[in-house]
Amino acid sequence: MSTDGTILAQRIRKSFGPKTVLKDIDLNIASGEVCTIIGPSGSGKSTLLRCINGLETIDSGVLKVNGEDFGYYETDTAYHALPPKKLAQQRTRVGMVFQQFNLFPNMTAQENIMAGPVLVKRADKKQSAKRAEELLASVGLAGFGRCYPAQLSGGQQQRVAIARSLAMDPEIMLFDEPTSALDPEKVGEVLAVMKDLAKKGMTMVVVTHEMGFAREVADSLLFMDDGCAVERGDAREVLSHPKESRTQAFLKQVL
Amino acid sequence: MLQTVSHRNGSTRNGTDPALKPRLRRRSTFEYVAWVVCSLIGLGILASVATNPNFHWDVIAQYFTEESILRGLMLTIFLTVASMVLGTLLGLGLAIMRSSKIKPVAATAGVYLTFFRGTPVLVQLIFWFNIAALYPNLTIGIPFTNIGTALDVNALIGPITAALIGLTTNEAAYMAEIIRGGFQSVGKGQLEAADSLGMSAATKMRKVIIPQAMPSIIPATGNQVIGMFKETSLVSVLGVAELLQSAQLIYARTYQTIPLLIVASLWYLLMTLVLSYPQSKLEKKYSHTTSRIPRKAKKVVLTAPEGIAR
Numbered sequence: 001m002s003t004d005g006t007i008l009a010q011r012i013r014k015s016f017g018p019k020t021v022l023k024d025i026d027l028n029i030a031s032g033e034v035c036t037i038i039g040p041s042g043s044g045k046s047t048l049l050r051c052i053n054g055l056e057t058i059d060s061g062v063l064k065v066n067g068e069d070f071g072y073y074e075t076d077t078a079y080h081a082l083p084p085k086k087l088a089q090q091r092t093r094v095g096m097v098f099q100q101f102n103l104f105p106n107m108t109a110q111e112n113i114m115a116g117p118v119l120v121k122r123a124d125k126k127q128s129a130k131r132a133e134e135l136l137a138s139v140g141l142a143g144f145g146r147c148y149p150a151q152l153s154g155g156q157q158q159r160v161a162i163a164r165s166l167a168m169d170p171e172i173m174l175f176d177e178p179t180s181a182l183d184p185e186k187v188g189e190v191l192a193v194m195k196d197l198a199k200k201g202m203t204m205v206v207v208t209h210e211m212g213f214a215r216e217v218a219d220s221l222l223f224m225d226d227g228c229a230v231e232r233g234d235a236r237e238v239l240s241h242p243k244e245s246r247t248q249a250f251l252k253q254v255l
Numbered sequence: 256m257l258q259t260v261s262h263r264n265g266s267t268r269n270g271t272d273p274a275l276k277p278r279l280r281r282r283s284t285f286e287y288v289a290w291v292v293c294s295l296i297g298l299g300i301l302a303s304v305a306t307n308p309n310f311h312w313d314v315i316a317q318y319f320t321e322e323s324i325l326r327g328l329m330l331t332i333f334l335t336v337a338s339m340v341l342g343t344l345l346g347l348g349l350a351i352m353r354s355s356k357i358k359p360v361a362a363t364a365g366v367y368l369t370f371f372r373g374t375p376v377l378v379q380l381i382f383w384f385n386i387a388a389l390y391p392n393l394t395i396g397i398p399f400t401n402i403g404t405a406l407d408v409n410a411l412i413g414p415i416t417a418a419l420i421g422l423t424t425n426e427a428a429y430m431a432e433i434i435r436g437g438f439q440s441v442g443k444g445q446l447e448a449a450d451s452l453g454m455s456a457a458t459k460m461r462k463v464i465i466p467q468a469m470p471s472i473i474p475a476t477g478n479q480v481i482g483m484f485k486e487t488s489l490v491s492v493l494g495v496a497e498l499l500q501s502a503q504l505i506y507a508r509t510y511q512t513i514p515l516l517i518v519a520s521l522w523y524l525l526m527t528l529v530l531s532y533p534q535s536k537l538e539k540k541y542s543h544t545t546s547r548i549p550r551k552a553k554k555v556v557l558t559a560p561e562g563i564a565r
Contacts, residue, residue, distance in 0.1 A: 053451050088453035095451070102448035106466040116452040119462055161448075168452060 003067025005031035005171040005203040007052060012061035014047060021047050022058070023227040029220075031171075032201040036214040036235060039224035040250060045207045048224070049174050052205065053096045054087055066093055066171055092120060095165030099177040101157040103149040109136065109160045110145035116168040128167070135163040139193045155186030159193050166197075173197065175206040191217075211255060215239050223247045314514040318505060319521065327501025328522055334415075334487045334497060338422035339480055345423060346430025351460065353435050364431065371428035377489050380421035384493045386412055418490035426483060433475045437468030470541040477534035481527055488523070498522055 007029040014022040021044045029035050037045040050056040051063065054071045063070045071087050072079035082090070103112050113132035117123035136145055139159040149157050158178055165173060175194065179187040191213050198204055198217050208214065214221055218235035223244070231244045239255075242248045304310060318324055352364035371379070387409040396403010412420070441464050449459040491500035502519040506512045 055447055055450060084456065088455060090453075091451060092453040096447075098444060098448065100444050102442075102444040104445065104448070104463055104467075106463075115454075115462065119458050120453045120455075164452070 002031070003064075006064075006067060007172065007203070007205065008062070008064040008067075009048075009052075010062040012048070012051065012063060013059045014044075014051065014056065015059060021227050022051070024061070025224075025227075025229050027222065027229065027232075029203060029205065031203055033220060034198045034202075034204045034206065034218045035220045035222060036218040037205065037207045037222045037224060038209070038211070038214065038250075038254075039230075042226075043224040044227040045222075045224045046176055049096075049176050049205060049207050052172075053094050053174055054091055055096070057081070065090065088120070092116070092168050093170050093172065095168060095170035095173040097158070097161050097165055097173065097175045097178050099180050101149070101154070101161045101181070103157055103161055103164070105149050107148075108145060109141070109147050109149070109152065112149070112160055113164045113167045116164065121168070131167060132163070135166055136160070138166075138196075139163045140189065153186060154182045155189045158182065158186075158190045162190075162193055162197075172203045172205070175204065175208070177207050177209065179208065179210055209254070211239065211251075223250065225250070309513065310517070311511060311514040314511050315517050315521075318502075318515060318518050321505070321518075323496075323501045323505065324498070324518060324522070327496055327498040328526075330415075330496060331484070331487050331498040332526075334418060334422060334490065334495075335480065335484045337419055338426055338487075339476075339483055341419070341423040342426030342483075343430050343434075343476065345427035347434055349427055349431035350434035350438060353431060354438055368428050368431060371425050372432075376421065376425045376486065377492065379425055380418060380490055380493060383412065383421045383424075384414065384417040386417070414490075414493040414495045418487075418493055418495050422483070422487065422490070426479065429479060430476070433479070434468070434472055436475075437470075437472035438464055440471045441467045474534070474538040474541050477530075477537050481530050481534060484526055484530065485523055488519075 007027060009025055009027040012022050012025040012027075013020065023044075025044075025048060027035075027048070037048065039045050047056055051058050052065060052070070057071060068090065069079070070090060071082055073082060074080075081087075103109075104115065107115060110129065110132045113135055114125070114128045117128040117131070118125055133142070133145055136142055139162055141156060141159055141163075144152065144156065144160075149160070152160065162173075162178075178194070179190050182190065187210070191210065194204070194206070194213070195217050206213070206218070214235050221231075221233065221235040221238045222229055223231040223238065223242070223246075225246050231238055231242060231247045238247065239251065242251055305312075349364045349367060352360050353368070355361045355364075387407075390408055393406045393408050393411060394403055395406065445463055445467065446459065449463045454463070487497055488499040490497060491503060494500065496504065499519050502515040506515040509515075
């Protein structure tokens, strides 16, 4: 069976100095699954997401992304960090969307989208430009290719950022609070793009405060608190009938 | 419209509209005193400079465009441009080394910076000029074989070469810090975005970090150019016939020390003024960097309405 688009985490631990931010996290995400991670701030949900893209390294545990050990290779005695080229290659298969969009301000929307294919995969420029236009159209921004990020609204920038990640043809897309930095009326347009992506069968892990999105689009949900995976299950089930008391307390506050 | 009408009606007895009267800035007594005192001091200095025969304005006029002075000026400009270009390139290398995760590389750049910023340029210049005392022969060849040639360092490093090496190595240290500061001004999110796309370190540097660091590097570099222009006068101690040394050579002959120093100073002043105009333009252009739209962007005309996601 193909392992593309799967994420497997077993007893992941991660500390920043004396503070343990991930405590023995287990997570199993199937191909095409949309998993939302919710929890109070500082619960480690962003850190977990960043580990899956190699922006943070884990201290111990097993992390397999697309069926491969991520960022490390295993020998009898230890895990050894991969050379940068290999790590970069693994990263190209995992797209990441940031809270602050992080578009390159010195490039146009189109150049941003072409950055991955052209600068990393050494793809043909003309083809990449054409693909970029298609991607822009698919996020509802046809004709905006020549705009610089500073000329776009937050919602538009975030959609360009999603298109930029999609240009690498990743099997997995990670979203780190993609709508938290947006004006309320711009949230919908970004969520619409994400919904569309979920429908197309993309494996997605979404850290979010949008309970509506979790309920409507997500297959599964993980509630984290203080570095622990507290509750995990079907998204609608957990949101309407949380089993754990900590989940109940959190949901009571946000819903 | 209604409002305008009501304002009109409210005009005062003498006919002027109170809403249109100018608002005047307050002028303190100190301001008037300052005008008078500073003007008097200025006039006094001007009169003294103009009437004091020891200034020898005729001599200044005579030597201002003297061939050897202009030659010196050219050499000064050459030294400024060459040492700035080379210094910036070396500085870029040092800045990249300094930001390296590999400790010995970062430490090497650190030692370089400490050394070259911690000793006076004048000392460094004299040091390079006398480098032959330390290493009389430079051998170029393949190690552990007899193939290669030995070069006489004294012949290799003449005054101009020594000046160029001295100014460049020193400038590189300062440029490295300016460039590194520029690198640090690039947001962490930008680096993470580049990483998440799988960019290599070199691509990230070339396409993401350097273009975004430029706005903070360029104005500071402009300042360095102006500083370097004046700093080149130090190489006169090596006997390099740049602007100051050219003036010195003349007054050594004619004993007209002050007029010739004024000639040199006027040229330095003139060139500095010429350089500071583009510098202030650059500073203005790059002052608000965060939401700066690249110049090319002006051509973009948005014809489509706000893009709408389905």
